[in-house]
Amino acid sequence: MSIPSILLSLLGLALCALVEAHSGKSTYYPPRAKCVEYLIPVSVSTPVLVWNTTKWEDNYGLVDYVSVDSTRVDAGFPGPVTTSPEPYTGSFKVAATFCTPKHPKNGREKTVLLASHGLGFDRGYWNSAYEPEKYNFVQFAIDQGYSVFFYDRIGTGKSSIGLSGFVNQGAIQVKVLGSLASLVKSGKYTSSIGTPKSLVLVGHSFGSFISNALVAESPKSADAVILTGIAYAGVAATTNEAFDLHVASLQNPRKWSNRDPGYVTWGDVYANINTFFKKPLYTVGAVEFTDATKQPFAIAELVTVGLLNFDASKFTGPALYLNGEFDFLICGGYCPGVADQPARTFFSGSRNFQTRIQPNTGHGLNFHKNAIDSYTIITDFLQSTGF
Numbered sequence: 398m399s400i401p402s403i404l405l406s407l408l409g410l411a412l413c414a415l416v417e418a419h420s421g422k423s424t425y426y427p428p429r430a431k432c433v434e435y436l437i438p439v440s441v442s443t444p445v446l447v448w449n450t451t452k453w454e455d456n457y458g459l460v461d462y463v464s465v466d467s468t469r470v471d472a473g474f475p476g477p478v479t480t481s482p483e484p485y486t487g488s489f490k491v492a493a494t495f496c497t498p499k500h501p502k503n504g505r506e507k508t509v510l511l512a513s514h515g516l517g518f519d520r521g522y523w524n525s526a527y528e529p530e531k532y533n534f535v536q537f538a539i540d541q542g543y544s545v546f547f548y549d550r551i552g553t554g555k556s557s558i559g560l561s562g563f564v565n566q567g568a569i570q571v572k573v574l575g576s577l578a579s580l581v582k583s584g585k586y587t588s589s590i591g592t593p594k595s596l597v598l599v600g601h602s603f604g605s606f607i608s609n610a611l612v613a614e615s616p617k618s619a620d621a622v623i624l625t626g627i628a629y630a631g632v633a634a635t636t637n638e639a640f641d642l643h644v645a646s647l648q649n650p651r652k653w654s655n656r657d658p659g660y661v662t663w664g665d666v667y668a669n670i671n672t673f674f675k676k677p678l679y680t681v682g683a684v685e686f687t688d689a690t691k692q693p694f695a696i697a698e699l700v701t702v703g704l705l706n707f708d709a710s711k712f713t714g715p716a717l718y719l720n721g722e723f724d725f726l727i728c729g730g731y732c733p734g735v736a737d738q739p740a741r742t743f744f745s746g747s748r749n750f751q752t753r754i755q756p757n758t759g760h761g762l763n764f765h766k767n768a769i770d771s772y773t774i775i776t777d778f779l780q781s782t783g784f
């Protein structure tokens with residue numbers, strides 16, 4: 398090896414180390430929290446929808462799928478999954494973090510917020526290592542006295558990633574969340590606080606849809622729900638096109654060669670902005686952080702999430718819907734007018750149902766400049782409803 402090539406290799410190593418550090422691999426913990434890591438075995442058994450069109454191997458196949466999927470219904474193209482479900486059983490390991498205040502106040506630490514992230518993230522969505530005083534939900538909630546349990550959904554982060562992206566779907570993720578909810582409720586995986594007094598499901602986007610579906614299926618599984626970045630009536634026809642989807646293992650083999658081609662990711666930082674952010678309501682630094690730490694998602698998650706059952710009218714606890722005013726992904730760029738119904742009907746049994754539109758925010762609420770205002774709405778709602 399010549400001297401210049403050794404220098405280049407060293408530079409390469411240093412750059413890799415920088416990227417690793419930047420991509421959140423060195424775990425951040427809020428300073429006033431005690432945090433514990435868990436790896437939790439979970440088995441699920443549920444009906445699933447089966448992929449019933451070509452499974453692509455490359456980006457040519459993927460873009461053709463997106464094009465067919467985004468074509469006006471008049472063309473009569475068949476849907477990508479079967480309409481009748483089939484039985485499925487699987488076992489996974491779920492990587493999770495439980496944080497509780499170092500100095501508890503008012504017994505509030507006995508209320509555990511169980512947070513489910515959306516597509517394109519892992520549990521780091523809730524626990525930003527980037528400017529945590531501005532963007533870290535866990536840190537904010539801890540400082541309000543709450544405990545937080547947050548986890549990598551199957552297919553992301555340090556949880557099991559072996560399930561095919563053509564199979565990993567809404568119904569499976571609802572069952573995983575249901576298992577976690579009952580384990581946490583029973584005082585497992587809650588470190589020093591023992592059995593919680595109450596359990597609150599908190600979601601973002603896909604994480605909100607599965608939280609909604611869980612209390613629809615099992616109304617007693619939580620005491621309150623906070624759903625952010627969720628609506629049912631306003632999704633634009635161009636949503637999936639706007640992602641500029643790529644096969645994840647081809648885009649970044651170093652990180653994702655262990656996932657099958659059913660795992661996809663957006664094309665670049667501008668596709669990330671196009672779907673999750675609204676100018677000038679973000680900083681480039683925050684966007685670049687989310688892009689450097691992004692996670693692939695399963696195409697079957699995207700396809701099946703809208704097919705879950707959201708009628709949670711048997712759920713009686715408080716429910717808050719919190720949406721960004723300029724959310725492209727679930728409101729076609731503007732939430733007022735499409736965020737209240739049918740949410741209100743789905744939660745007609747709730748003893749306190751509220752929808753809030755957070756001004757000056759897009760879909761990725763936790764990484765817009767006013768993220769703290771969203772967090773404040775959430776904890777104010779919890780306090781006003783007795784948690």
Ligand SMILES: *[C@@H]1O[C@H](CO)[C@@H](O)[C@H](O)[C@H]1NC(C)=O
Binds near residue numbers: 475478479480481
């Ligand atoms: C699978 O797709 C084919 C072709 O579109 C269709 O004829 C068939 O009914 C589908 N199967 C199921 C079980 O939905």
